[in-house]
Amino acid sequence: MLRLILSVKGIFIVSLFILLFSGAVIVIETQTSAISALYNQSRPSLISGGGEQCLKTLKAEGVDFVARGTRPNGQCTIKNAVKISSINGIKLRPTIEMNCKSALATSKWLADINAKTITHIGTFNCRTQRVSRMASEHSFGTAIDITSINGASVSEDWGEDTHKGRYLEKAHSSACQIFANVVGPDDNKAHRDHFHLDTGIGVGCLPDWAKKIKKLAYRALREVI
């Protein structure tokens, strides 16, 4: 069986199967919205807020927060919500509201990159993803959008061969080890001025070849939806 899958014929069959399956998914979604509806309904049940233990760890990590419990708001629910005013001395203006486990990931990342100041454009926002009808991770308080760190601006310094540019590169790589999804200026125009970091369903950063396939798939989706 393994020999068949690894053969040229096997690769062709598997690719054809993936193509047909993806095609079927796109057709079902565009005709009925059934897949995004199923995802939007089931996604909250797959999220853990981390309970009391998470709140204790967050406090021990030096995060200044107020626990707000689970906050239902239609399809958008933040489990074990925490309203944060500062993380390890980094003041957050405006304050942010996140799922406790996602707040822990953010705190860990900021410590790892030795951040002293950050600017952001939000965490919780009840909305769909930009490219589909599926709920954004922002709908569950599991995402944060970062615009600058230690004075290095994502819109101005990303990709530059400067101290700030290299620092952002390092911060991006670190985020790949901690968050499930990291989206930035190299991924699409919508993220040209910020890093989107979330603890949703994902595997960290994709290798370049996978990013290219993802980009093509998004482009195709945009054309049919």
Ligand SMILES: [Zn+2]
């Ligand atoms: Zn975002």
